[in-house]
Amino acid sequence: MKRLIAFFLGIFSALVMIGIHYSTIPPLSQFLKKIELQSLDYRMKYAKKVPDLSDAIKIVLVNDATNLSDKLAAFTRLITTVQEGALKPKVIGFNYRFDASEHEELISIASTAGNIYYGYSFQFQVEEESPNQDILPFRLEITNIGDDNSNVFEAQQVQLPSHKYLTTARGIGFVNTLPDVDGVFRRIPLFLRYQGNWYGSLSLLIAMEYLDVGSVDMTFYPGQYVEITKIDGTFMKIPVNQYGEMLIDFAYGSDKKNGVPFEIFSMENDVLAYQEQILNGVIPESLRSLQGAIVLVGSGGRYPIPLSASYPLIGIHANFINTILTNQFIRDLSPVFFVGVLVLLGMLTGLACGIHRWWIKILLGLLLAGCYVAVAFGVFYQFKLLLPILPVLLTICLTTLIAGIVVRHPAQPKTAKSQAQPIKEKKRKIKAAPDDVVELENTLIEIREDLDRKSIRLRSKIEEVRILQEQAESNHYDYSRQVVSLQKEIRAREIEIKGLIAKEEELRRQFENLPFNVPDVVQSRYNPEAIVQLFAPYGFVTNNDYILRTLARAEKLGKTSVALLIQGEPGTGKKLLAHIIRQLSSRHNRPMLEVICAGDMDLLEDDLFGHRKGAFPGADEHRMGFFRKVDEGTLVLEEIGNLSMEIQTRLIQTARGKAVRPLGEDLGFSVDVRIIATTSHNLQDLVAKGLFREDLYHYFSVFPLYLLPLRERKEDIPMLVNHFIAKYNLIHSKIVERASDDALNLLFQHQWPGNIIELEKVIERAIAEVNPGERELAAKNISFEEANLNSGITDPGMLNYLLALMDSQRELPAYQPLREKVLAEIQRLYCVRLLRLHQGNVKNASIDAGLKPETFKKMLSELMIDPEHYHY
Numbered sequence: 001m002k003r004l005i006a007f008f009l010g011i012f013s014a015l016v017m018i019g020i021h022y023s024t025i026p027p028l029s030q031f032l033k034k035i036e037l038q039s040l041d042y043r044m045k046y047a048k049k050v051p052d053l054s055d056a057i058k059i060v061l062v063n064d065a066t067n068l069s070d071k072l073a074a075f076t077r078l079i080t081t082v083q084e085g086a087l088k089p090k091v092i093g094f095n096y097r098f099d100a101s102e103h104e105e106l107i108s109i110a111s112t113a114g115n116i117y118y119g120y121s122f123q124f125q126v127e128e129e130s131p132n133q134d135i136l137p138f139r140l141e142i143t144n145i146g147d148d149n150s151n152v153f154e155a156q157q158v159q160l161p162s163h164k165y166l167t168t169a170r171g172i173g174f175v176n177t178l179p180d181v182d183g184v185f186r187r188i189p190l191f192l193r194y195q196g197n198w199y200g201s202l203s204l205l206i207a208m209e210y211l212d213v214g215s216v217d218m219t220f221y222p223g224q225y226v227e228i229t230k231i232d233g234t235f236m237k238i239p240v241n242q243y244g245e246m247l248i249d250f251a252y253g254s255d256k257k258n259g260v261p262f263e264i265f266s267m268e269n270d271v272l273a274y275q276e277q278i279l280n281g282v283i284p285e286s287l288r289s290l291q292g293a294i295v296l297v298g299s300g301g302r303y304p305i306p307l308s309a310s311y312p313l314i315g316i317h318a319n320f321i322n323t324i325l326t327n328q329f330i331r332d333l334s335p336v337f338f339v340g341v342l343v344l345l346g347m348l349t350g351l352a353c354g355i356h357r358w359w360i361k362i363l364l365g366l367l368l369a370g371c372y373v374a375v376a377f378g379v380f381y382q383f384k385l386l387l388p389i390l391p392v393l394l395t396i397c398l399t400t401l402i403a404g405i406v407v408r409h410p411a412q413p414k415t416a417k418s419q420a421q422p423i424k425e426k427k428r429k430i431k432a433a434p435d436d437v438v439e440l441e442n443t444l445i446e447i448r449e450d451l452d453r454k455s456i457r458l459r460s461k462i463e464e465v466r467i468l469q470e471q472a473e474s475n476h477y478d479y480s481r482q483v484v485s486l487q488k489e490i491r492a493r494e495i496e497i498k499g500l501i502a503k504e505e506e507l508r509r510q511f512e513n514l515p516f517n518v519p520d521v522v523q524s525r526y527n528p529e530a531i532v533q534l535f536a537p538y539g540f541v542t543n544n545d546y547i548l549r550t551l552a553r554a555e556k557l558g559k560t561s562v563a564l565l566i567q568g569e570p571g572t573g574k575k576l577l578a579h580i581i582r583q584l585s586s587r588h589n590r591p592m593l594e595v596i597c598a599g600d601m602d603l604l605e606d607d608l609f610g611h612r613k614g615a616f617p618g619a620d621e622h623r624m625g626f627f628r629k630v631d632e633g634t635l636v637l638e639e640i641g642n643l644s645m646e647i648q649t650r651l652i653q654t655a656r657g658k659a660v661r662p663l664g665e666d667l668g669f670s671v672d673v674r675i676i677a678t679t680s681h682n683l684q685d686l687v688a689k690g691l692f693r694e695d696l697y698h699y700f701s702v703f704p705l706y707l708l709p710l711r712e713r714k715e716d717i718p719m720l721v722n723h724f725i726a727k728y729n730l731i732h733s734k735i736v737e738r739a740s741d742d743a744l745n746l747l748f749q750h751q752w753p754g755n756i757i758e759l760e761k762v763i764e765r766a767i768a769e770v771n772p773g774e775r776e777l778a779a780k781n782i783s784f785e786e787a788n789l790n791s792g793i794t795d796p797g798m799l800n801y802l803l804a805l806m807d808s809q810r811e812l813p814a815y816q817p818l819r820e821k822v823l824a825e826i827q828r829l830y831c832v833r834l835l836r837l838h839q840g841n842v843k844n845a846s847i848d849a850g851l852k853p854e855t856f857k858k859m860l861s862e863l864m865i866d867p868e869h870y871h872y
């Protein structure tokens with residue numbers, strides 16, 4: 001459904017793009033306009049392509065403008081009369097304004113020559129009033145041009161419409177001597193509007209003449225292009241802005257490295273200097289090229305480019321005419337092709353919208369925009385076709401954004417991975433297990449076991465040294481040779497162990513850099529039936545694929561002696577799994593101890609590592625500590641995330657060094673203990689907050705096992721219910737066989753914040769309530785509240801604390817940690833009740849609590865409570 005919405009949004013975006021294209025240029029802000037101009041500048045500047053140059057254009061520069069009219073009259077007479085037109089150009093354009101009354105000779109020579117234009121503009125007739133003010137169809141009648149000189153002179157007064165980013169010219173013919181506001185010369189006008197009339201430019205006139213389009217139909221679409229239909233039916237389009245100005249690439253011809261592109265003659269040095277020669281019938285070879293050419297006469301700088309000279313117009317006209325003659329103007333794109341591109345883009349945008357991760361969406365949007373720019377540039381360079389970049393880019397970005405908001409995806413339920421391994425969460429899930437990953441993990445297990453073995457051996461060597469030294473002291477025998485050789489061995493082993501640790505570290509990093517989650521890969525190979533059969537006798541019931549995979553991995557890892565970490569919310573079965581792992585391991589008949597890492601940390605430290613008699617006041621006896629008590633066995637450390645930094649430091653030393661040093665002892669005792677740690681915290685977060693040692697985290701996190709919360713595996717509920725019915729039938733002497741459908745429905749609806757332990761309590765109470773002889777648990781027997789409250793206390797340390805507080809025999813706990821713990825637990829219970837009441841609605845819950853939503857949210861995140869879980 002969401003994909004469909006996204007797809008239609010894509011189509012919609014395509015329609016928007018098409019709409020933008022076919023409407024007149026959309027009202028872009030001045031800012032955007034500026035960007036557009038700058039992008040054009042950029043293209044012009046970096047268009048390194050050498051332009052095609054028409055050899056039809058010849059430029060005659062007037063070096064010295066004194067007696068200009070006479071000079072031009074002499075020149076005109078010369079080239080139009082000599083040898084019956086041997087030098088006669090096709091068109092001559094004077095880039096000057098002359099007053100007919102003052103320059104009679106020149107005007108009369110020019111007007112009789114027939115192909116000489118000395119004005120700057122011509123007026124043309126608008127054929128009809130277009131219903132659409134934006135479109136101006138007209139017929140260009142070149143034959144009329146120049147007949148009425150008054151138009152020429154009137155045109156001198158034209159003031160172009162002023163525009164922030166466009167040229168303000170002083171009059172037709174003087175255009176583009178002024179730069180745009182940003183100092184760049186950009187345009188040449190094809191058309192100018194003056195007193196309600198439109199005027200065409202000299203350049204246009206000359207170009208039309210040369211192209212033999214003495215009479216053409218033109219349609220001027222301000223802001224888009226001028227369409228010129230030639231007599232032979234072919235047409236061309238010249239893009240113009242809304243003021244009739246043509247975008248012209250001044251880079252053409254301005255490449256000074258390649259020299260001046262057009263052939264240039266100097267009026268005084270090349271042309272008039274040969275006057276006598278020419279009149280005698282000898283035409284210098286260099287001047288022959290004027291015949292049949294477009295001759296532009298004007299004064300100016302050395303180069304026919306419009307950037308520095310005071311009269312740069314011939315450069316502009318030459319460029320412009322060259323552009324038309326060589327077809328280098330930017331053409332419009334075929335509508336079919338264009339629509340095709342837009343629809344494709346729209347659909348891709350739609351697809352991008354269908355992806356739920358916002359950053360992928362943004363990346364895709366940018367990628368699409370990048371593709372579009374690349375296509376637009378490619379099309380521009382290859383075909384000289386212009387794709388409207390800016391509006392389309394804007395549309396792509398906007399549509400992606402809007403669609404991102406509209407196509408909302410529900411928050412993803414936290415998966416096993418997301419809690420178990422936040423880093424690896426980012427990685428792709430894969431179905432098959434590549435052999436090399438399994439291989440890699442096996443190697444890691446081997447290294448870890450090897451490390452353990454070698455550390456134990458190292459310990460025994462150190463022990464030997466100690467014993468020898470003690471014996472030497474008592475029997476005065478010299479053992480120094482043996483001691484030296486042992487110490488040598490110890491050093492060698494230490495180096496070996498260092499190497500192994502480095503190797504382990506490297507492999508661990510490799511795991512982290514793999515593009516997928518290692519447990520997922522390794523766990524994907526398992527036989528569900530075998531796993532169910534293996535775990536059922538231990539009272540572990542499940543039907544959930546992920547849990548079965550976890551059990552498969554637990555079985556594999558369980559057989560080894562490596563330290564393990566079991567993660568999961570309270571009541572998900574971590575302890576149960578730890579017990580089973582121990583049962584499956586070779587240490588099953590060795591001692592096992594469970595320690596809740598909570599309460600007074602000093603006491604716990606003493607519990608774990610022990611002390612020597614007299615180590616501190618009140619230490620009347622030696623104390624072994626749990627590590628030594630369970631030597632060769634298994635130590636389960638519950639809620640390892642609660643450990644103080646001191647204990648963490650001693651723990652990693654003990655775990656790595658395989659030796660425990662009780663308080664007050666100089667030397668450590670070797671111990672071979674397998675540690676299984678459990679936690680309901682996100683240890684990585686604790687590491688980030690500086691509350692958990694990174695090395696200890698890595699020590700355990702290499703082989704993590706994660707148990708899903710019950711709300712994410714509700715398919716387990718019926719099996720679990722049956723399991724607990726059987727268990728509590730025995731205890732309460734009942735004969736219940738099953739739960740009714742209504743009861744099961746009720747159980748399915750519940751979100752189980754207390755997980756399986758909560759379910760167990762609900763069933764236990766229901767069984768207790770059921771009448772003797774009844775065979776079915778009914779919905780009425782199910783009640784959650786009390787169970788919730790009981791299971792609500794999730795921190796085992798909390799209970800320890802409270803017990804210690806109430807039991808006068810026990811040591812009084814320290815106030816500060818007690819206060820923090822109790823407060824945190826109360827906050828947690830309170831928040832959970834509130835969220836349940838408001839079905840996960842944070843805003844309402846915060847109002848109820850009299851807190852700002854942000855404060856409430858912060859509190860939830862500190863307590864690691866996800867409101868989504870109460871959204872039912």
Ligand SMILES: Nc1ncnc2c1ncn2[C@@H]1O[C@H](COP(=O)(O)OP(=O)(O)OP(=O)(O)O)[C@@H](O)[C@H]1O
Binds near residue numbers: 569720796
């Ligand atoms: N898959 C299961 N099948 C049957 N019983 C289960 C299962 N998982 C948990 N239980 C039962 O639920 C109860 C809670 O399990 P356990 O104490 O192992 O959870 P925990 O995660 O260690 O809890 P906490 O973090 O609060 O210590 C136990 O009675 C256990 O037997």
